[in-house]
Amino acid sequence: MPRYDANDDSVVLIVGSGAGGGTLANELCRKGLKVVLLEAGQRQSPATFRNEEWFAFNQLAWLDKRTTSGTWRIAKDFPNLPAWICKTVGGTTVHWAGASLRLQEHEFQARTHYSGITGANLIDWPLTLAELEPYYAKAENKMGVTRTNDIPGLPGNNNFKVMYNGAIRAGYKTVHTGRMAINSRPRDGRSACWQLGFCFQGCKSGAKWSTLYTEIPAAEATGKLDLRTESMALQIQHDDRGRATGVLYADKDGNHQFQKSRIVCVAANSIETPRLLLNSHSTMFPHGLANSSGQVGRNYMRHTTGSVFGVFKQPVHMYRGTVMAGIIQDEARYDPSRGFAGGFELETISLGLPFAAAFLNPGAWGEDYTNLLEGYPNMAGMWIVGEDLPQETNAVTLHPSEKDQYGLPIPNVHYDDHPNDLAMRTYAFKRGAAVYDAVGATRTVEVPPYPSTHNLGTCRQSAKASDGVCNKWGQTHDVKNLFISDGSQFSSSAAENPTLTIVSLAIRQADYIADQCSKREL
Amino acid sequence: MRRREFLKAGALVVAGTAAAASGVATIADAAAGKPELTTLRPHQGETLLAMTRRIFPHKQLDDAPYWNVVRDIDTAAKSDSSVAKLIAEGIESLDAQGRRFIELAEKEQTIALKRIETTAFFQKVRSIELQTLYSDPSVWKVLGYQGPAYKYGGYIHRGFDDLAWLPNPPESASPKPA
Numbered sequence: 001m002p003r004y005d006a007n008d009d010s011v012v013l014i015v016g017s018g019a020g021g022g023t024l025a026n027e028l029c030r031k032g033l034k035v036v037l038l039e040a041g042q043r044q045s046p047a048t049f050r051n052e053e054w055f056a057f058n059q060l061a062w063l064d065k066r067t068t069s070g071t072w073r074i075a076k077d078f079p080n081l082p083a084w085i086c087k088t089v090g091g092t093t094v095h096w097a098g099a100s101l102r103l104q105e106h107e108f109q110a111r112t113h114y115s116g117i118t119g120a121n122l123i124d125w126p127l128t129l130a131e132l133e134p135y136y137a138k139a140e141n142k143m144g145v146t147r148t149n150d151i152p153g154l155p156g157n158n159n160f161k162v163m164y165n166g167a168i169r170a171g172y173k174t175v176h177t178g179r180m181a182i183n184s185r186p187r188d189g190r191s192a193c194w195q196l197g198f199c200f201q202g203c204k205s206g207a208k209w210s211t212l213y214t215e216i217p218a219a220e221a222t223g224k225l226d227l228r229t230e231s232m233a234l235q236i237q238h239d240d241r242g243r244a245t246g247v248l249y250a251d252k253d254g255n256h257q258f259q260k261s262r263i264v265c266v267a268a269n270s271i272e273t274p275r276l277l278l279n280s281h282s283t284m285f286p287h288g289l290a291n292s293s294g295q296v297g298r299n300y301m302r303h304t305t306g307s308v309f310g311v312f313k314q315p316v317h318m319y320r321g322t323v324m325a326g327i328i329q330d331e332a333r334y335d336p337s338r339g340f341a342g343g344f345e346l347e348t349i350s351l352g353l354p355f356a357a358a359f360l361n362p363g364a365w366g367e368d369y370t371n372l373l374e375g376y377p378n379m380a381g382m383w384i385v386g387e388d389l390p391q392e393t394n395a396v397t398l399h400p401s402e403k404d405q406y407g408l409p410i411p412n413v414h415y416d417d418h419p420n421d422l423a424m425r426t427y428a429f430k431r432g433a434a435v436y437d438a439v440g441a442t443r444t445v446e447v448p449p450y451p452s453t454h455n456l457g458t459c460r461q462s463a464k465a466s467d468g469v470c471n472k473w474g475q476t477h478d479v480k481n482l483f484i485s486d487g488s489q490f491s492s493s494a495a496e497n498p499t500l501t502i503v504s505l506a507i508r509q510a511d512y513i514a515d516q517c518s519k520r521e522l
Numbered sequence: 523m524r525r526r527e528f529l530k531a532g533a534l535v536v537a538g539t540a541a542a543a544s545g546v547a548t549i550a551d552a553a554a555g556k557p558e559l560t561t562l563r564p565h566q567g568e569t570l571l572a573m574t575r576r577i578f579p580h581k582q583l584d585d586a587p588y589w590n591v592v593r594d595i596d597t598a599a600k601s602d603s604s605v606a607k608l609i610a611e612g613i614e615s616l617d618a619q620g621r622r623f624i625e626l627a628e629k630e631q632t633i634a635l636k637r638i639e640t641t642a643f644f645q646k647v648r649s650i651e652l653q654t655l656y657s658d659p660s661v662w663k664v665l666g667y668q669g670p671a672y673k674y675g676g677y678i679h680r681g682f683d684d685l686a687w688l689p690n691p692p693e694s695a696s697p698k699p700a
C-alpha cells in the first residue's frame with residue numbers, strides 16, 4: 001500500500017470509507033488516480049465479527065456523543081443516539097441489510113409532484129432517473145443485486161412466509177424476496193447467503209456486499225489506495241482563492257496531521273459530513289465551507305419509519321435467515337388520495353432477543369411488556385420505510401457548548417415530524433397490522449422508529465446555488481474542488497432504501513472527477 | 523431453601539446447601555447463581571434482585587439470570603463511584619416509604635417502582651438489566667431464541683423456512699435455495 005507524502009497535492013482525499021467513500025475510492029483508483037482515504041474507525045473483518053447484537057453494536061457503531069431536539073420520538077427514547085450508523089472501515093455497509101432499490105422517476109421531481117405542502121422545503125433533483133439509470137445498472141452489477149443481472153432472488157425465510165401470505169390475503173400484488181445485495185449464489189469470490197440472520201452485525205459469511213471486503217480490497221489491489229484508519233478528519237482547509245487545499249486530521253495516536261490534496265470528497269454520512277463543513281469555517285467562509293446558501297446541515301431526512309410486529313399462535317422464528325427477507329411494494333406508488341405525498345415500502349425485519357427487548361417499546365417494563373417478549377418465537381416483523389419531506393428547520397447544527405474528544409463542537413440533530421410524515425406512519429401502521437391480521441395474528445404491535453439508519457439530505461444537490469450545497473455531480477457550488485459523496489446529496493428522500501443510489505452517484509461522480517482532471521478543470 | 527450469608531471484607535459469600543458449598547450447584551438451588559458482590563452490601567443485592575425480578579418479570583426464569591444482572595450492577599458500581607452512590611441512595615429512598623422494599627408483596631413492589639420509574643436510579647438498573655438479561659444464553663433458551671448461528675453454519679440447513687402452518691409462496695416470489 002502506498003503512503004503518499006503529506007505535501008503531495010496531486011492526491012484525491014476522501015473522508016469516510018462507507019457506501020459512498022469506499023465505492024468512490026475504488027472507482028478513482030481503477031482510473032489510475034492516487035487516493036488517500038481517511039476513515040475514523042478501525043478495520044474489522046468477517047473473522048472478527050460476532051453473532052451478538054450488543055457486542056457488534058459496541059464494536060462497529062458510531063458512539064461519539066450527539067444530542068437531539070425536536071418532536072420526533074427519538075429525542076425522548078434515544079436522546080444521545082439520533083442515528084444508528086457505523087464507525088469502521090466499510091462504514092454502515094457493515095451493518096446494512098442489503099435492500100437495493102432504484103428510486104422512481106417521479107421521486108426525482110419532489111417539488112413538481114408534491115408542491116404546495118406547508119413547511120416542506122421541496123426541490124427537484126437536478127438529475128433525472130434517465131441520467132442515473134446507466135449507473136444504477138453498474139451499481140447493481142457491482143453489488144450483485146438479486147433479481148438483476150440474471151441473479152435469482154433469495155429464498156424466503158419463515159418471516160417472509162408470514163408476510164407473503166398476509167400481504168396476498170390483504171390484497172397486495174407485488175410481494176417477493178426483494179432486490180438484495182446479498183449473494184443467492186456464490187459470486188465475485190464471495191459465498192451464497194447462509195441464512196445466518198445477523199446481517200446487522202456484520203455478515204460473517206461475506207455473502208452481503210460491503211465496501212469493507214469488496215471495494216476497498218479491489219482499490220488496494222490497484223496499488224493506488226492509501227487507506228488511513230483511525231484517522232478522524234477535523235477540518236478542510238482552503239487557500240485565498242477559496243480552493244480546498246487539504247484536510248487536517250487526528251491520527252491513531254491523536255496527533256494532528258495535514259494532508260494536502262488536489263480534490264477533497266466528503267462521504268462521512270449525513271451527520272458528520274455537514275458537521276465537518278461547519279467546523280471548517282474560516283474568515284472567508286464564516287458560516288462554514290460551501291455554505292453560502294445557508295443550507296449545509298439543513299433539510300435533514302431520515303425516512304418515515306416504524307415497525308409492525310405480529311404475534312401468532314404458532315412458531316415463526318423470525319430471526320432465522322436474512323433480516324430483510326422480503327418486500328411489499330404496492331404502497332410505494334405516487335397516490336396522494338391516501339392523504340399524504342410520497343409512498344412507502346414494507347420490508348420484513350427481525351431482531352434478535354437482545355434488540356427486540358430494547359426496541360419493541362423503548363423504556364417499557366413490567367408484566368405487559370414481558371408477556372409480549374414471551375411471544376418472541378411466534379413473532380413476525382416488518383419495517384416501514386417511506387418518503388419524509390425536507391424541512392429547512394430539520395437540521396444538523398453545532399452544539400453551542402459541548403465538545404468531543406478532539407475539542408470540536410458535537411452535532412445536534414433536530415427533527416420535527418411533518419404532518420405528512422405522521423399521516424403516512426399512521427396509515428402504514430394500519431396496513432402492516434392488516435397484513436398480519438389476515439393470517440391470524442393474536443396481537444400486533446406498532447413499534448416506534450429506531451435511531452436513524454438512513455440519514456440524508458444535509459448537503460443537497462440543487463440546480464440553483466441558493467437552494468442547496470452541490471450540483472448534480474456532488475460538486476459544491478462554492479468550492480470547485482470540494483465534493484459531497486454520500487447520502488447528504490439527496491434532494492429528496494424517496495421511499496426506497498438509499499444505498500444503491502449512493503453507490504450509483506459515487507460511480508457517476510468518479511467518472512466526472514476523472515474527466516474534469518483530464519481536462520485540467522480540477 | 524435456607525440461605526446463610528456471611529459478610530467478609532465487604533464481599534457477600536454464600537454458603538447454601540452442601541452441594542453449593544462444594545461447588546456442585548443443583549437446579550433446585552436458587553442461590554446457585556448468587557454472585558460474590560464486591561461493592562454492594564447484601565441488603566442492596568437482595569433489594570436489586572427483587573427489583574430486577576419486577577422490572578422484567580418472567581415466571582419461567584429462576585433467580586440465577588437476575589443475579590447475573592445484580593453482578594453487573596455491582597461491577598458498574600465498583601468501577602464508577604457515582605453509580606455506587608446512585609444505587610445506594612436509590613435503595614435508601616425505596617426503603618424509606620414505610621416498609622423496606624423486599625418486605626412488600628410483589629404487586630406493591632411494582633407500584634413502588636412505578637412511582638420512581640423516571641429517576642436516574644431506576645433507569646440505570648433497567649438499562650443494565652435490559653442488556654444483561656436478554657443477552658444471557660440461559661434466558662434465550664427459555665424464551666425461544668437460538669443465539670449465534672455462525673458456528674452451526676447458519677440456518678440454511680436448520681429450518682430458516684420450516685414454517686408449515688401457511689402455504690409456501692410461489693417460486694416467482696421466493697425461489698428455491700441454491
Ligand SMILES: Cc1cc2nc3c(=O)[nH]c(=O)nc-3n(C[C@H](O)[C@H](O)[C@H](O)COP(=O)(O)OP(=O)(O)OC[C@H]3O[C@@H](n4cnc5c(N)ncnc54)[C@H](O)[C@@H]3O)c2cc1C
Pocket residue numbers: 015016017018019020021038039040041084085086087088089090091092093095096097098099100200231232233234267268269270272273276324452453454455485486487488497498499500502
Ligand atoms: C441496521 C442498518 C440497516 C440498513 N439497511 C439498509 C438496507 O437494507 N438498504 C439500504 O439501502 N440501506 C441500508 N442502511 C443504510 C446504509 O447503511 C447507509 O445508507 C449507507 O451506508 C450510507 O453510506 P454513506 O457513505 O453515506 O455513509 P457510511 O456508510 O455511514 O460511511 C461513513 C463513514 O465515514 C466515516 N467518518 C465519519 N466522519 C468521519 C471523519 N470526520 N473522519 C473520517 N471518517 C469519518 C465513518 O466512520 C464511516 O465509516 C442500513 C443501515 C443500518 C444501520
Ligand code: SF4
Pocket residue numbers: 182192193194195196197198199200202203204205206207208321322323676
Ligand atoms: S443472513 Fe445472509 S446476508 Fe445476512 S448475515 Fe447471514 S449470510 Fe450474511
